[in-house]
Amino acid sequence: MTFEETTGSVLTPEAQVALDRATGSAHRHHDLLSSRAFHIKQSAVRDVFDISIQPGLVSLAGGSPYLQELPLDELADATASIIRNQGLAALQYGPGQGLAELRELACDVMAAEGILDADPADIVITTGSQSGQDVAAKVFCNPGDVVLCEDPTYVGALNTFESYEVDIQPVSMDSEGLIPEALRERISALRAAGKTIKMLYTIPSFNNPSGITLSSARRDEIVQICRENNILILEDNPYGLLRFDGEPLAPLRASHPEDVLYLGSFSKIFAPGMRLGWALVPRHLFRRFYLACEAVVLCPSPLTQMITAAYLRDFDWMSRIRDSRRLYAGRCAAMLAALQDEMPDGVSWTVPDGGFFVWVTLPEGIDTYPLLAEAIEAGTVFIPGTAFTPGDEPSSRLRLAFSAVSEEDIAEGVRRLAPVIRRALAAAGAS
Amino acid sequence: MTFEETTGSVLTPEAQVALDRATGSAHRHHDLLSSRAFHIKQSAVRDVFDISIQPGLVSLAGGSPYLQELPLDELADATASIIRNQGLAALQYGPGQGLAELRELACDVMAAEGILDADPADIVITTGSQSGQDVAAKVFCNPGDVVLCEDPTYVGALNTFESYEVDIQPVSMDSEGLIPEALRERISALRAAGKTIKMLYTIPSFNNPSGITLSSARRDEIVQICRENNILILEDNPYGLLRFDGEPLAPLRASHPEDVLYLGSFSKIFAPGMRLGWALVPRHLFRRFYLACEAVVLCPSPLTQMITAAYLRDFDWMSRIRDSRRLYAGRCAAMLAALQDEMPDGVSWTVPDGGFFVWVTLPEGIDTYPLLAEAIEAGTVFIPGTAFTPGDEPSSRLRLAFSAVSEEDIAEGVRRLAPVIRRALAAAGAS
Numbered sequence: 120m121t122f123e124e125t126t127g128s129v130l131t132p133e134a135q136v137a138l139d140r141a142t143g144s145a146h147r148h149h150d151l152l153s154s155r156a157f158h159i160k161q162s163a164v165r166d167v168f169d170i171s172i173q174p175g176l177v178s179l180a181g182g183s184p185y186l187q188e189l190p191l192d193e194l195a196d197a198t199a200s201i202i203r204n205q206g207l208a209a210l211q212y213g214p215g216q217g218l219a220e221l222r223e224l225a226c227d228v229m230a231a232e233g234i235l236d237a238d239p240a241d242i243v244i245t246t247g248s249q250s251g252q253d254v255a256a257k258v259f260c261n262p263g264d265v266v267l268c269e270d271p272t273y274v275g276a277l278n279t280f281e282s283y284e285v286d287i288q289p290v291s292m293d294s295e296g297l298i299p300e301a302l303r304e305r306i307s308a309l310r311a312a313g314k315t316i317k318m319l320y321t322i323p324s325f326n327n328p329s330g331i332t333l334s335s336a337r338r339d340e341i342v343q344i345c346r347e348n349n350i351l352i353l354e355d356n357p358y359g360l361l362r363f364d365g366e367p368l369a370p371l372r373a374s375h376p377e378d379v380l381y382l383g384s385f386s387k388i389f390a391p392g393m394r395l396g397w398a399l400v401p402r403h404l405f406r407r408f409y410l411a412c413e414a415v416v417l418c419p420s421p422l423t424q425m426i427t428a429a430y431l432r433d434f435d436w437m438s439r440i441r442d443s444r445r446l447y448a449g450r451c452a453a454m455l456a457a458l459q460d461e462m463p464d465g466v467s468w469t470v471p472d473g474g475f476f477v478w479v480t481l482p483e484g485i486d487t488y489p490l491l492a493e494a495i496e497a498g499t500v501f502i503p504g505t506a507f508t509p510g511d512e513p514s515s516r517l518r519l520a521f522s523a524v525s526e527e528d529i530a531e532g533v534r535r536l537a538p539v540i541r542r543a544l545a546a547a548g549a550s
Numbered sequence: 551m552t553f554e555e556t557t558g559s560v561l562t563p564e565a566q567v568a569l570d571r572a573t574g575s576a577h578r579h580h581d582l583l584s585s586r587a588f589h590i591k592q593s594a595v596r597d598v599f600d601i602s603i604q605p606g607l608v609s610l611a612g613g614s615p616y617l618q619e620l621p622l623d624e625l626a627d628a629t630a631s632i633i634r635n636q637g638l639a640a641l642q643y644g645p646g647q648g649l650a651e652l653r654e655l656a657c658d659v660m661a662a663e664g665i666l667d668a669d670p671a672d673i674v675i676t677t678g679s680q681s682g683q684d685v686a687a688k689v690f691c692n693p694g695d696v697v698l699c700e701d702p703t704y705v706g707a708l709n710t711f712e713s714y715e716v717d718i719q720p721v722s723m724d725s726e727g728l729i730p731e732a733l734r735e736r737i738s739a740l741r742a743a744g745k746t747i748k749m750l751y752t753i754p755s756f757n758n759p760s761g762i763t764l765s766s767a768r769r770d771e772i773v774q775i776c777r778e779n780n781i782l783i784l785e786d787n788p789y790g791l792l793r794f795d796g797e798p799l800a801p802l803r804a805s806h807p808e809d810v811l812y813l814g815s816f817s818k819i820f821a822p823g824m825r826l827g828w829a830l831v832p833r834h835l836f837r838r839f840y841l842a843c844e845a846v847v848l849c850p851s852p853l854t855q856m857i858t859a860a861y862l863r864d865f866d867w868m869s870r871i872r873d874s875r876r877l878y879a880g881r882c883a884a885m886l887a888a889l890q891d892e893m894p895d896g897v898s899w900t901v902p903d904g905g906f907f908v909w910v911t912l913p914e915g916i917d918t919y920p921l922l923a924e925a926i927e928a929g930t931v932f933i934p935g936t937a938f939t940p941g942d943e944p945s946s947r948l949r950l951a952f953s954a955v956s957e958e959d960i961a962e963g964v965r966r967l968a969p970v971i972r973r974a975l976a977a978a979g980a981s
Contacts, residue, residue: 146834147780148835151782152838153688153691153748155689155692159838181643183642186637186641189641191633194633195634198626198629198633199626199629199630200626202625203622206625207617208823210617210620210822210823210824211615211823212822212823246847247847253845253846257586257713258586278845279845281845282845349578349582351582390641391642391643392639392641392642393851393853394677394851403579404579407583407587407590411587411713414712414713415846416680417825418825419825420823420825420854421823423851
């Protein structure tokens with residue numbers, strides 16, 4: 120798939136239909152498509168995922184975790200032993216809720232994050248936290264219902280919500296995360312317009328793509344606002360343990376078990392290839408959520424669940440988390456230093472306390488989307504800001520990921536990106 | 551979860567809401583649920599899956615494949631070698647479409663089934679064929695749209711379609727499968743009533759639960775009827791290679807690449823624990839389907855894909871299929887013989903040519919659902935017929951699975967079931 124073929128992501132559904140017709144892809148089954156089918160977009164991240172495989176390219180695009188420190192030989196032995204000794208269970212269908220042992224271990228992970236009262240009975244193991252987002256949208260959202268989210272937010276969640284024809288409404292952040300007053304105002308305005316608001320989707324710690332963390336001081340207030348307005352909070356916390364220094368901030372779920380449907384992921388603390396995450400569901404919503412999970416995949420893979428359980432049970436995973444935090448902190452510092460060295464005046468960026476991403480802001484009026492092709496030409500790649508908000512408005516932002524690239528390559532990638540940005544600023548008369 | 555707690559499956563959505571309110575499970579988030587959430591039911595098969603774990607019970611309920619003949623030691627070694635040598639790819643995110651090698655191997659599997667022109671570029675690897683059904687419903691069905699299916703059909707597909715508020719319309723079968731005239735009449739009647747018909751969901755070979763196979767003579771005609779009426783065929787073929795004698799019947803997809811979206815599964819030819827299937831998508835529908843798959847799970851597990859690819863590449867999987875066919879044929883014969891020996895007059899059953907299931911019919915007016923509790927009491931378990939049609943009408947049918955139980959246990963299970971059925975017939979004055 121070439122880059123040009125994947126730029127459907129910036130088309131409106133109507134424009135896509137027009138393009139389909141114009142390019143002859145209007146066909147006799149066209150009328151069979153659901154109206155939601157026209158809202159399902161190519162993920163810009165996935166576009167670039169394909170491109171990034173080009174040799175020689177320094178990819179600052181994909182937010183893949185660094186796996187090189189995984190003890191592969193020991194994992195190979197542990198997995199072989201699972202297949203040898205428990206193969207008939209590992210290779211067969213399993214329970215729809217997920218294995219009890221893994222649900223218990225997920226409680227240990229959450230305890231390390233600050234959630235101390237999680238009960239394995241309230242957990243469903245999901246096929247990655249992406250599947251948790253999909254099921255949440257399915258269970259809660261009718262077409263046209265509002266989901267509030269941070270501006271910017273995770274592109275995969277946007278694509279999932281759009282596939283349910285949700286009206287996604289981004290709420291402003293500052294350097295301390297979601298702005299409570301902005302949330303209140305948005306809710307009032309939407310209510311006044313007769314809208315039904317179902318959820319707030321939030322990544323409070325090390326937001327993807329901005330790297331911004333919701334401050335402790337604001338956490339209770341955000342929950343309070345949602346509770347007063349009967350809005351369920353869908354908290355996505357894949358990076359929670361990856362804070363560079365100090366203890367992780369307690370998730371919103373920690374003190375508010377009935378207000379928050381919490382999504383965890385084994386992708387960043389173990390390995391994305393397992394495709395496993397979990398949902399900790401308020402008890403009064405559990406049965407609905409669980410049945411919908413089952414209708415989507417019957418059950419998660421017992422094999423990858425048993426491997427993940429073995430990793431969390433028999434390996435010193437917390438020590439690897441500590442190593443990862445140091446590694447990611449070093450890479451983040453390398454990226455911030457390179458930006459400082461290379462970027463022209465007029466360009467600014469966030470300074471994250473954890474996670475995988477730095478969010479770069481160019482002067483207003485510069486669209487970063489067309490710069491992507493130039494960056495690839497120059498040997499690096501990023502994700503344009505437009506991917507991280509609903510709709511197709513141009514954005515003067517871009518996301519840089521530091522998680523999967525060495526400090527040297529980070530510096531080289533930023534060095535290759537800088538002239539592209541300098542030219543854009545010059546063309547815009549901004550420098 | 552007790553049996554009583556899971557009988558929500560027979561409630562209408564309205565009755566479920568009433569029950570929620572009466573039992574105090576009406577809560578402040580109740581109004582946040584989507585209308586589709588009320589259509590998501592507990593799978594009767596999964597209910598019984600939990601129950602079947604009781605020691606001493608002979609389960610004729612679950613359609614699990616027989617895995618005892620898998621070469622676990624060799625699979626353990628192959629998997630260890632994947633993690634040792636390709637671990638960084640196996641444990642990382644992968645392409646949303648699935649690995650090229652596994653898509654190529656899926657083409658080999660389809661070639662053995664009679665589909666000779668499949669192109670790996672038209673395949674998406676799915677998280678089990680359940681996920682393929684989910685995505686098909688997402689891409690094609692608006693609430694109220696009709697999906698036609700066999701009467702009876704797979705309970706998991708019914709649950710999935712119901713979660714999209716699809717109007718599921720079962721079409722009669724006889725011993726040769728779907729009746730073309732019945733299909734034509736149903737389409738006319740639905741069209742006359744102003745309904746929009748999107749798909750025919752069909753399991754043409756060894757239908758779950760009936761074991762019935764659509765005859766060769768009818769296959770083209772069914773496709774022709776759908777083509778004339780612009781109805782997409784969703785062909786689900788998990789058991790296609792498991793024909794007891796002779797060559798597999800060519801799937802509908804074989805001669806009709808543009809009419810059929812074909813779902814394959816690695817669960818029955820390898821292992822359900824991988825949670826992998828595939829969709830072979832008509833090219834004009836590919837992009838929509840692929841993007842929707844990505845919105846659901848980002849990507850299938852590279853690890854389980856690599857294990858499955860290794861199994862299909864390096865092991866003599868066709869020879870294991872031949873062994874499985876003999877084994878399942880023997881078990882089916884044992885079940886038919888036991889039914890012949892034990893069942894009273896007035897009870898009849900299908901004689902399948904392959905697959906996992908026999909479908910038993912009691913005299914009209916006897917509801918098999920209440921018999922389930924008695925059967926469990928007697929030490930065996932089946933799936934009541936009502937699970938395999940939309941709605942909650944009582945059914946005088948039941949499904950018996952012979953795939954996962956030894957011939958001796960099959961005989962014992964039927965022997966335990968017989969008095970339950972005899973009592974029901976006596977109570978109904980039918981014998």
